[in-house]
Amino acid sequence: MEKSSAITINRLTVAYDARPVLWNITASLPKGQLSAIIGPNGAGKSTLIKSMVDFIKPITGTVSFQTDGKNSQSYQEVKDRLAYVPQNTTVDWDFPTTVMDVVLMGRYGKLGWFKRPKKKDREIAKQMLMKVGLPTFAxxxxxxxxxxxxxxxxxxxxxxxxxDIYIMDEPLSGVDMKTERIIMKLLRELVNEGKSVVVVHHDLQTVEEYFDYVLLINQEVVGAGPVETTFTEELINETYHQDRNLGEVSRSDV
Incomplete structure (x- = not known):
């Protein structure tokens, strides 16, 4: 794996009920950049990042990571150095818990699940609520x-x-412009600190403004590279208008 890669995907194929959703995906997502995964509904964007974090097992292929200068690590080896944010719609928002409890969950990878958060952990949680503009919501x-x-x-x-690596599934979906600007400002700050951020994104109008690198998929890789050279009209049209014919899948994004 190249030193400049945070995540390397090699010949990844994923199927639901023997129907391919992703086919032979090979790509590298760069270290220290803000990367977008884009494609139409049903292209397999969410499936791809769920495969990265071991929520879905592929038929073939591998995903490897680079953190702390170490190459070719599996998800299990880096899971305490990787943060995953799921889609809003996949969370049970009626579960009886507070905002502070949710934010403290981010500390469990360092604490272990059976240890109580310490004062330092609570202070970090408060700082992060301050960063996202919700200090009074704890x-x-x-x-x-x-x-x-x-x-x-x-x-x-x-x-x-x-x-070290942040993977987010449509964090801007359904949010107002104020929240969108807050989120993107924080993600840019992470990249400026040397972190790697990968975002499933749906708004083509903001790709050039927000991102450094883009991976275009429609069940297969259509294009990958720096935004200024890869986010072209030709590749966008191919991504959104070409029938991949890999089998019937739900047209809601998978």
Whole structure:
């Protein structure tokens, strides 16, 4: 794996009920950059990042990571150095827990699940709530939050992990412009600190403004590279308008 890569995907194929959703995906996502994964609904964007974090097992292929100067590590070897933010719609927001409890979950990788958070962990959690603009929400039930507030809480949880690599599934979906700007400012700050950030993204209008690197997929890799050379009209059209014919899948994003 190249030193400049944070994540390397090699010949990854994923299927649901024997129907391919991702086919022979090979790509490298660069270290220390803000990368977007884009493609139409049903392209397999969420499936790809779930495969990265071992939520879905591929039929073939591997995903490896580079953190702390070490190459070709598996997810299990780096999971305490990797933060994952799921889609808003996959979370049970009626679960009775507070904002502070959610953010403290980001500390469990360092604590271990059966150890109580210490004063230092609570201070870090408070700092991250301050960063996302919700310092007075610590005791509020998550069920009482708006969509944008919920997304910021999950970002605070990820920040509390103090990870090297951040993988986020549509963190800007359904949020207002204020929240979108807060999130992107924080993600840019992470990159400026040398962290690697990978985001499933849906708004083509903001790709050039927000991201350094882009991976275009529609069940297969259509293009990958720096935004200024890869986010072209030709590749966008190929990504969104070519029928991949890899089998019937749900057209909601998988």
């Amino acid at each position: 005791d509020r039930q998550i069920s009482q939050l708006s969509g944008g507030q919920r997304q910021r809480v999950f970002l605070a949880r990820a920040l509390a992990q103090e990870a």
